Amino acid sequence: MALINSIPLLTLSVLGYFIPTCCFLPSKLTLKQKAGFFCILLVNLFFMMHGLGNAGVVFLLLSSCIYFALIFKNRLLNICAFIAIYLFCVLCDHVFSLFWNTLISSFSNFQTFTMDYFLYVLLYVILMAIICPPLGKLTHRFTIKIIFGIPKQVLALITANLLVCLFIFLFNIIVGQYIGYSDKIITFNCILFGCYCIISTVLIVNLLKTHMAKMELDMRQESYKRLQEYTDQVEEMYSSLRSFKHDYRNIMLSMSGYIEAEDIKGLRTYFHNEILPQSQSLSKNTAQLNQLMNLKVTELKSIVSSKLLYAIELHIAVTIEMTEEISEISVDALDLSRVLGIFLDNAIETALETEHPSIRFAAISLDTEYLFIISNTYIDHGLSLASLRQPLISSKGTTRGIGLYNAQKILSKYPGVLWNTAKDETSFTQQLNIAK
Known part of the structure; x- marks a missing residue:
């Protein structure tokens, strides 16, 4: 009976991760891929609710990252994005807990599978469904210009930062389950996670802005290079034209020799073999x-x-x-x-x-x-x-x-x-x- 009663809560818990991932992930998931990801979340959260506890987060992250590595070609980018999405979910959960503590009731008195806890998760999922779609569009607008041109060095720095942040979050979450989520611990975690997220976000945004500025400079240098090539080509055409004009008198003199000798066959051969190819080459590019x-x-x-x-x-x-x-x-x-x-x-x-x-x-x-x-x-x-x-x-x-x-x-x-x-x-x- 307890297992059946946990199904609505389990479904809501899955949606708490599923909605942000679909909104923020750089690569769009197909309907089939969404179904596969939903099943992975469902299985992991089921075992977390029935035995593994918060330690099961490690398996949830590993299985999800492996899944994204299998279905996407730009693996590292989507894995990093998923880790960032998970950290965002944890931060939102702690901030929501803090507000719940302050405005409604103490979170430390919650018991799993109670109506109060179900209401808490339901309101949290509704909140995520409201804020994630517009935030996801906003994030994509900022990152889409550079997301597929990020150098490996920058991506490595972002990955290292996310892994350190993830380790801190996991340590606090797993330890928090054993010592209990008192009001003070929730407040401390909110401050810690919030500060680290703000610092990390500022660092990553500055890295990406620097990269964007470099891309802009590279594009302008490429444009200048193309302009220089164009100038060189014009100069080359002009030089060819001057050369052709300079040789015009000599060409006429050489043709006059065939004409005076009434050697029409020789003139025709000379014209087709010597004069016409030069003229065509010049006129083609000039045109x-x-x-x-x-x-x-x-x-x-x-x-x-x-x-x-x-x-x-x-x-x-x-x-x-x-x-x-x-x-x-x-x-x-x-x-x-x-x-x-x-x-x-x-x-x-x-x-x-x-x-x-x-x-x-x-x-x-x-x-x-x-x-x-x-x-x-x-x-x-x-x-x-x-x-x-x-x-x-x-x-x-x-x-x-x-x-x-x-x-x-x-x-x-x-x-x-x-x-x-x-x-x-x-x-x-x-x-x-x-x-x-």
Whole structure:
């Protein structure tokens, strides 16, 4: 009978961990994964309530971490997040206990499986269900920009801090069960846990802010590098043009020799073998740059030109469509450069897999919006369009697949930008509609 009566309390206890985990975990759990995690919590909390006590927390943490390591590719990140979520739950539980002590009744008089204890757990779960969803969204907004680019050194420092914090929490929880949770112990634990959490949070936030600043600096240096490459390419084209003009007189003189000798066959051979290849090489690259003259945003021009000229060097057929001037865009130039850079990198890699690689880049100015279109030949690997925007999902290997995910997070900051992805049997297209 006691076992049956404990089922509602057990279910509520499971929800006390389940709700925060689903809200705060960096990787989204599928319905099947949620069911598996719920069962793990159910089994562990059952044994904790019927024999193991708070010492069973060790098994709960181990089994949950192993489960997340098995279902997620970014294992360490999600394990660290789960440990942080558990510490958050412990802190909330102690703070709630302190308020309960002060406003309702002494927590030290509680007995397990009583109505008072059931009411306490019920109110705690309701509180978690109210505060966790908005807090989870807030946390994701802060961390999503950097979460998949955290260096190993920073992640190691965060992991070490969480493990030390976890050890302190577990020690206090397990010892507290044996000596009893008096009002003074609950107050002391609240102060200890609160101070440590505040200090840890400040340290971690500062680490992440430093990392974000470094990422921003690296991106600006990359943008400058692309601009320098573009400048070098323009200078190279100009030098080629000067060289061609300088040789023009000599070319005419050499052709006049064939004409005076009325050697039409020799002239034709000389023209096709010597003159035409130089002319085509010069005009081809110059034509590509001429198309980009209408793009007046320097950061965009540098990244687009360098990527497309790199594609030409790889013998990819490149088509550029840009007939009207584009000078001001409502999206931050650095953000748009990053997104277009990601699209073009993917287009180049994907096009090279095909027998006749080609890329089309179009920038079109309409009355109310700008259109940026990047289309390329590709081989269909059977991945859905929706899955391509998920982290670590790619046709290029298990360690790839961050690019489009990062692009989605960048574009999510701009409500005036619409991103469409389409594909048919031979071409893959990315299109950005940017409101003026």
